Amino acid sequence: MDQVQLNVYCNTDDAFLIWRAGELENCIGFAIERVWLESDDGNRPLNQAEFLWNRVGFATDVGGGPDQRQPSDVWPFQRYSWTDHEVGFNDRARYRVVPMVGKPGALEPREEWASAWVEVHAVQPAGGRLSCFFNRPMAASRWMAKVAAEMEIETGTELVERISDVSSEFLRDFCGGSLIVALRQLFDNAGGNPDISLYAALFELEDEEVTQRFCDLGPRANIVLANGSTKVTEPDANAEGRAKVHAAGCVVIDRMTAAPRKVGALGHNKFIVVVDGDRPVAVWTGSTNLTPTGLFTQINNAVLIESAELATQYLAQWHRLAEAGSEAPSTLKASNAAPDAGTAVPANIEPWFTPTVKNADLKRLQALVEGAQDGILFLSFMPGPNGPVLDILEERAQGQFVRGVLNRFVGGADGALMAELVGGGKSDPMNLDVFTPSGIKHQFSFWAEEFMRGGKISVLVHSKVMCIDPFGAHPVVVTGSHNFSEMASESNDENFLVIEGDRSVAESYAAHIISVYDHYRWRQYVASTTAAGKQPWQKLDDKASWQKSRLNSAKQQAEWTFWMGSPGRPG
Template identity: 35%
Template sequence: MPVRIFATANCDDVVIFWRIDEPLADCWGFAVEREEKRGDGRVVRTVLDNRVGFKADKIKPGDRRPSTEWPFQRFSWADHSVDTGDRVRYRVVPMIHDGTHLKQNLAERSGWTPWLEVSSHAGSDAAVVFNRGLAISQFMARYLEKLRVDHGLETLKDALTYFKETLDDHELPIRRFLSGVLRTELLAVLQDARKKKQHVFGALYELADQELIGELAKFGSRGHLVLANGSIQQKKGETIAEARKRDENKAARTLLRGKDLEIHDRMIAPGALGHNKFLVVASGTSNPAPLAVWTGSTNWTKTGLCTQTNNALLVKNRDFAAKYLAQWARLRDAKSGFPAALVNSNATAKKVTLRSGKADIWFTRAPNGVDLAAIDEVVNGAREAVLFLMFQPGGTATLGSIRRRMQQPGRLYVKGVVSTLPPEHAADEKAVNVTTVGDARQRRLDLDVIQPEGFSTPFAAWAATVTRKEFLTTQGGVLGFAIVHSKVIVVDPFTNPVVISGSHNFSGSASRVNDENFVILRGNSELALEYAVHVLAVYKHYRWTAYVADMQRRHRRPFSELRESPDWQDGHLKGASKREIDFWVR
């Protein structure tokens, strides 16, 4: 029986799954073919490369070969080599070893998938975009080593410091690559609004990226910001009132006021965070009419754009935008406080019907955890799957709810990455002790929910990566506080799709202390699958690095060579691996 295949895309990646009903005789893996439909009508066929080879090929760092030579011994692949605007389709071919050579089994190969467009569009009124902020990666390992050598730097830390400094250069290729479609789409939103002489109303936590500040400056009096003071920490002997006079956004605040933008100070750190990252586009002059909203997890900084995993959601709907503009006005009027009127207004969801589904918009600080209860309702209502990315959620709020669902019967498909995993019962998201959790067999390393790790020892075709300690400034590193900064939950994308996304960290502090926003979007399968591709691509990436790091800690050699037999299939066609295949290939 031919291989069955499924593929789905977002603006930056394609995820491919395939399945067979029973092991194939003499199958040493699969080749994956891609066809791309060019603008001139030509169709170009490519065989995707594999980095894992056979032992006899004496693999060196950076080696790769077509999967007809080094077949994939797995049943899924994420194609990161596509670009926005590409139209592609895929086919999978079993590679059979006849005793001497590998040959394609054409009789059992899959059909072609439908044509996919690599695009941010997710329905008639929504778009979702992502960056490529995977600093713990093979690509960055090789880039940083070249940077170190080319500039005569002594250590990796020196190279990381230099790399971070260079990200201020707007034309730098690595900045453009890492910021990806997220940056280009945000610039397009700002430039289109300015060209049409529209207004923008932003509520921002951090504003330090010079390119984005420059674009905002061009709006002049048509730019309106509620600007927080970042994540100020109270110093020893300092009162909270004294600490709140300090401002991480001072340079941007001063410059934009000098360009005639309307800037409202929201100086609530320490003690709380003005953690929003939303922007409303509105038309008109004396009483601008809201048109669209840009929201999500991305801070307006070079690290938000380039070194953290982030997402953004653009919704073009007047009613939806009106709800965000009303919240902007409430924040403006609240100044640097939390009046009862503001908190009470956040007690219920703002409901909107979109052409692509239904939306419940939540703002915080909210009374009595009503926002977390709404998220729990979604998680507890999952019937097939929960996929997620989180920053620092704490152990007893949403992550705790997901853990409880994982312990229940029914084999819910769960895949997630948490930038910093807390102890299971920790209420404070600052606790950071546990490395991995999961719901399958009891074993030392369970990889359903993982924390990003790098590995410091090269092996086979893999270079040593930036490690977690070298990344996090809280552990003496260089790049920042967040590795995964997206805040996304996807539930049942095929059957009853729900997506939750915004600035909210799914934590108790986000609910009861901070300014936050998130939206629960129901009924848009296209949007849910695009977010699911993002989650899965990040998960597969960090699942591998977590596995390698764990093996190296135990002084064991990670999987790094293809098996020269068909036995590799056995472990993939049962248990959790088969459940994953069954979920994606229906």
């Protein structure tokens, strides 16, 4: 197979490219060519081909240190996938991959081997009626290290303090990504239409901008407000925000279920129902707490679904929580014993609420995992020592394609890291495919020391997402506030959605998850290699032999099968 085969998967913030080729004679790597066809960014030239940049060069270039870059026809990519982070909402672009042959400094394209052009359009699924949004904090990154140095920010605590300030527009706009844009639009729509009311069930309300947005709505803002992550010295983490929304005349139901030093019973929801007049019309939900860290320094996601049916079901749950006050009556659990009716428009969506009984929600998640035909992508925060995430590891041990990032895997009496491959040897290195996030601690070669300086930056990945068989006959996305744990099932107020059969939604989440995975996969490799006393990969190879180890890799073959299907057909 000489001609490169290329697939591209896009959401409103990233485009993930993966390509397949056989061993190509004298190929030193691949250039990625892009043409902007439509863009809201007026600085982009349309209908002009350009090469994506690479920040890793050859041995002769190492001396220049970090922050170098060259177009990929000069410094080609010696790999078979790449994420273009420059894509944004409404952008339309096309890509192709071109093999580069020759010697460093004198490379030439082999046009006859180049892939066909592949076009993508960064729009929301279901004509915008089912929208998914992502933020882009990536605290462990070259970009954040550079920004922190320019702003003289030395610790994670200082970064959170700076980003909490609503005048820090640059940081908040960039790190909030499409998620903060969509949340602002939701409030703008409510603020500009006196018939609209919002019904929110919130774990945390600490961000100054969002709190003020609720206050501006006065009695049209109806909030079931929990007391967040409590401490002995702070039994109500939302005390300041609570006082503000009460004083502004919002309708506030104080749901004080959490107690310091006690596990569980968290009012952990993060959903908002939009009601127009007396008609529920839309639901906002996902993993994002309305705090500076949730919005801007942790990986999070949200969905906004225009569906009167689904909104009505979420509003009914809001009223059940409001009636419960600070209690968890058996009637609340009984009402959550099965999924709600859901909706078939704009997609097949099944909502679950907790606390429930007999782990009915976890059994549903386990069935979805066990039904995977091709593979599973996921992001998870504190999933607990058992449940569907451990089953995902079991699936991997049985040959399934699995890629994911765990922020923490807590279990056991001492709360230590607890995870191993079920069905594999005890020495199997889980972190090859499923790992906790880390950053580059020391500058080397083309890489800069990254911003990982303690303080309040303790959570890097907070999303709770599973994407199952995204390119198969039955794609599934699960997302919400639920941590896929027994505590979330039995003790907490939670919600999650099972979105089935919508490939465009699944592709959006797949592109997001793999961008996070690839970002931290490199950092995990650097950390583990350095800890073993070895030297991480430093530079581009100047010989075509770089291809052999990749092409002979079972892992590379598995990636191609998952993302592109069997050889000779598109994925």
